[in-house]
Amino acid sequence: MAARVVWVNGPIVVGAGPAGLSVAACLRERGVPSVLLERADCIASLWQRRTYDRLRLHLPKHFCELPGMPFPDGYPEYPDRRQFVDYLQAYAARAGVEPRFNQSVTSARYDDAAGLWRVRAEDVSVDAAGDVTEYIGRWLVVATGENAERVVPEIDGADDFEGPVSHVAEYKSGAAYRGKRVLVVGCGNSGMEVCLDLCHHNALPAMVVRDSKVHVLPREMLGVATFSVAVFLLRFLPLWVVDRILVVLAWLFLGDLAKIGITRPSRGPLELKNTRGRTPVLDIGALARIRSGDIEVVPGIRRLLRGGAELVDGRRVPADAVILATGYQSNVPQWLKGSDFFTQEGYPRVPFPDGWKGESGLYSVGFTRRGLSGVSSDAVKVAQDIAMAWNHQTATTR
Ligand SMILES: Cc1cc2nc3c(=O)[nH]c(=O)nc-3n(C[C@H](O)[C@H](O)[C@H](O)COP(=O)(O)OP(=O)(O)OC[C@H]3O[C@@H](n4cnc5c(N)ncnc54)[C@H](O)[C@@H]3O)c2cc1C
Numbered sequence: 104m105a106a107r108v109v110w111v112n113g114p115i116v117v118g119a120g121p122a123g124l125s126v127a128a129c130l131r132e133r134g135v136p137s138v139l140l141e142r143a144d145c146i147a148s149l150w151q152r153r154t155y156d157r158l159r160l161h162l163p164k165h166f167c168e169l170p171g172m173p174f175p176d177g178y179p180e181y182p183d184r185r186q187f188v189d190y191l192q193a194y195a196a197r198a199g200v201e202p203r204f205n206q207s208v209t210s211a212r213y214d215d216a217a218g219l220w221r222v223r224a225e226d227v228s229v230d231a232a233g234d235v236t237e238y239i240g241r242w243l244v245v246a247t248g249e250n251a252e253r254v255v256p257e258i259d260g261a262d263d264f265e266g267p268v269s270h271v272a273e274y275k276s277g278a279a280y281r282g283k284r285v286l287v288v289g290c291g292n293s294g295m296e297v298c299l300d301l302c303h304h305n306a307l308p309a310m311v312v313r314d315s316k317v318h319v320l321p322r323e324m325l326g327v328a329t330f331s332v333a334v335f336l337l338r339f340l341p342l343w344v345v346d347r348i349l350v351v352l353a354w355l356f357l358g359d360l361a362k363i364g365i366t367r368p369s370r371g372p373l374e375l376k377n378t379r380g381r382t383p384v385l386d387i388g389a390l391a392r393i394r395s396g397d398i399e400v401v402p403g404i405r406r407l408l409r410g411g412a413e414l415v416d417g418r419r420v421p422a423d424a425v426i427l428a429t430g431y432q433s434n435v436p437q438w439l440k441g442s443d444f445f446t447q448e449g450y451p452r453v454p455f456p457d458g459w460k461g462e463s464g465l466y467s468v469g470f471t472r473r474g475l476s477g478v479s480s481d482a483v484k485v486a487q488d489i490a491m492a493w494n495h496q497t498a499t500t501r
Pocket residue numbers: 117118119120121122123140141142143146147148149150154158159160161162166167206207208209246247248249250251434438468469470473474475476478
């Protein structure tokens with residue numbers, strides 16, 4: 104079927120999460136129109152569709168604000184998922200940003216001859232499924248995020264296992280697991296928080312920690328956010344020193360975690376976050392539940408069996424359900440063609456803080472491995488840069 108063609112007077116932005124919304128808002132503030140394409144049928148689909156009921160931001164709110172709009176008065180220090188979504192909806196409405204929903208971008212390439220980006224999107228709504236639109240414009244902003252697709256490892260014996268196997272992106276609450284033995288694979292923030300939520304609902308979680316290592320930091324120390332302490336120290340000290348301090352503080356506040364099966368990597372927590380995107384766990388209570396025995400820590404899975412799993416140490420554990428808290432990945436390499444600006448892993452090749460601008464009108468927002476504050480700083484830079492070019496172009500073509 105021939106694609107419908109739409110000329111875009113301004114940038115084409117792919118993804119209407121916090122990154123896409125903030126760049127569109129910053130552009131609009133500078134008088135630049137844009138078209139925002141979103142595969143889901145709502146804004147911030149990660150936050151609305153792929154997160155659990157009990158989720159809260161885990162950094163203090165002022166690190167999570169989008170450009171130009173503070174959180175409403177009265178929001179708690181760590182807003183919950185609903186409050187964050189309400190904020191994003193108010194943000195989009197205030198800026199007059201109206202994404203085109205159900206538009207899943209399947210390819211984008213730069214047409215050298217025309218000097219333009221050609222972005223193809225498939226309509227994934229039930230009524231129009233399959234309709235293809237080609238958006239053509241001078242600038243392309245990639246805002247599909249670091250968490251676009253679930254990582255789903257293949258586990259031997261998965262077909263033999265009789266219970267449900269799901270990814271944490273489908274998890275809403277532990278209510279569905281009351282009294283059940285649940286194997287949670289992965290010990291990042293998702294794995295830890297899901298185990299804690301399962302405890303709250305009287306389920307029986309076991310957390311699979313394979314041989315990898317993870318940093319666990321307290322979310323707060325004596326009422327002060329650990330993240331705020333780190334940001335403050337970074338004003339005076341090099342990162343590796345701050346990392347050392349964090350590890351010592353974590354040891355003082357959380358004790359020796361090796362005893363409960365969790366070992367620290369040799370590289371520091373901020374270094375690993377910035378270079379590898381491995382977010383340290385900010386503990387909100389899972390450790391205490393591990394210590395009390397409510398959450399069991401088990402080593403890697405060798406294979407799944409009918410009613411449970413065989414672990415790498417040969418032990419067998421019974422399980423009624425498996426939840427994969429095995430993380431997420433970028434999907435940019437699947438659809439951005441003919442550009443080597445992004446690596447095979449779907450991150451800008453140029454490291455922070457310079458990864459926001461590519462060649463030929465290509466931009467990225469939200470791939471800094473620095474959470475929502477990285478999103479905001481990218482969005483402002485990208486909007487400023489495009490606005491300059493856009494104003495220049497409109498002035499010369501007038
Ligand atoms: C559970 C969880 C909790 C988090 N908590 C925090 C926190 O407390 N603080 C913090 O700073 N960061 C946090 N983060 C980091 C997170 O990356 C940011 O909060 C934020 O969502 C990033 O915004 P984004 O717009 O870059 O990506 P996303 O929010 O993922 O938005 C990207 C959008 O692009 C769309 N999309 C993807 N591919 C396509 C395509 N091919 N075509 C069209 N649309 C597409 C998606 O549907 C999605 O709506 C958290 C992440 C997770 C997973």
